[in-house]
Every structure is written in C-alpha cells, then in structure tokens.
Amino acid sequence: MPFLLERVRDKNTSMENASDTQSAPGGRRNFLGLVTAATAAAGAGACLWPFLQSLAPRDSAAAHLPVDVDISALPPGQQIVVTWQGKPVFITHRTPESLAALQDAALTGRLRDGQSNDQQQPPYAKNWHRSLDPRFGVVVGICTHLGCVPAYRPLPEGQGGGNWPGGYACPCHGSKFDLAGRVFRGAPAPYNLPVPPYSMPSPTVIRLGENPAGQDFDFAGIQQL
Numbered sequence: 001m002p003f004l005l006e007r008v009r010d011k012n013t014s015m016e017n018a019s020d021t022q023s024a025p026g027g028r029r030n031f032l033g034l035v036t037a038a039t040a041a042a043g044a045g046a047c048l049w050p051f052l053q054s055l056a057p058r059d060s061a062a063a064h065l066p067v068d069v070d071i072s073a074l075p076p077g078q079q080i081v082v083t084w085q086g087k088p089v090f091i092t093h094r095t096p097e098s099l100a101a102l103q104d105a106a107l108t109g110r111l112r113d114g115q116s117n118d119q120q121q122p123p124y125a126k127n128w129h130r131s132l133d134p135r136f137g138v139v140v141g142i143c144t145h146l147g148c149v150p151a152y153r154p155l156p157e158g159q160g161g162g163n164w165p166g167g168y169a170c171p172c173h174g175s176k177f178d179l180a181g182r183v184f185r186g187a188p189a190p191y192n193l194p195v196p197p198y199s200m201p202s203p204t205v206i207r208l209g210e211n212p213a214g215q216d217f218d219f220a221g222i223q224q225l
Helices: 002-055 096-102
Strands: 067-070 079-084 087-093 136-140 151-153 167-169 176-178 198-202 205-208
Touching: 067 079, 136 205
Parallel strands: none
Antiparallel strands: 067 205, 079 087, 087 136, 151 167, 167 176, 198 205
C-alpha cells in the first residue's frame, strides 16, 4: 500500500512538471510578444511625435517679435542681410564718401521721389539718408516693381557710367536705387525701397520691428512692398 501511494505521488509530480514545461514556453512567448509590441509602439510614437509637431500651426506671434542685429563688426562700405518677418533687410554701413553723394543736389533731380514724400518709410526716416543714423542704411531688400531682390553695388563705377553714385541694382528689370533706397527716374520700380520700423537701443544694435520711444509707425501702411 505505501508503495502504491508512492507511485501515485510520483505520477502526480511528473504530470505537474510536464504541465509546467508545456506552459512555460508559451508564457514566455506571450510576455516577449507584449514587450515587442510595447517597444514597437514606443518607437512609432517617437517617430510620430516630430511629424505631428510639424503639422501643428506655428506661433505667428513669434514671427513678429523684434529682431536685434549687432552692427559693431560691420565695416564701412559693407552690408549684411538679415531676415525680418520673412523679408530680407539690407543693413549698410555707409562711407563718408557715399554720405556726401547722397547729399549732392544734382542727385535729387535724378530720383523719382528724392524727398521721400511717398509713405515708404517711417516719419523718423523721412530725411536725406532715410534712417535714424546717417551712417547706417536700413531698407527692405525687395524691388517695388515685381519683388526681385536688388544687388548691392556700392561703388560709383561699373553701373550706369560715371553718373552712377552707387546703390542697388535690380537684376530683373534694371531698376536702380541709391544707397538710401531711393529709386532713379526711368526705372520700372514705382517707389523707393521700404524702410521697416526699427530703433537703435544702443549705437551698435539695430532692433528691427520696434519703433523708437514715442514714435508710432505701422509697416502695413506703406505704399508698396
């Protein structure tokens, strides 16, 4: 009888071991499957997030924030181009010679709007140099004819013979502007290059998109871009 009970006990133990052996691989497979699925989902989520971010509407307010430009290293006779509200802005360090040329009375008669009577600039830039500081020109670099970007041609020679005082030349249809952005007569461009709202919080910083204290100018009110 004890021998029979021992046989039964051994048989039950063998069946339990067999059951564990059969169920363990399946359990491990199920667990690994869950881990794999979770990892794949996490990877897909990581890839999807930048994609969804790219579909999200951009903050339009950020595009209209003022832009500070350090001009401390800009040498005379040179120009830099920066982007403001998606537009190229030319910032030029004008030489004493070019400033003298801008004040030449003979030049005014060759310009379509030499006195800047058309609203293509803020009131504080309605002067012979169309800027806050005569040394630094600040204009939106978009030709008022059909929207091409004029080339910087600061030297008198090489453009328009000996009468060319230096400035900007549009490569598309030949419009020419002086270094204050004023358009020459006979050019297809109908208006001077626009001057954006800007201020100078220090002598070496130009802040695009912000008027000087006490001044009010809305760039949307210009005649033509």
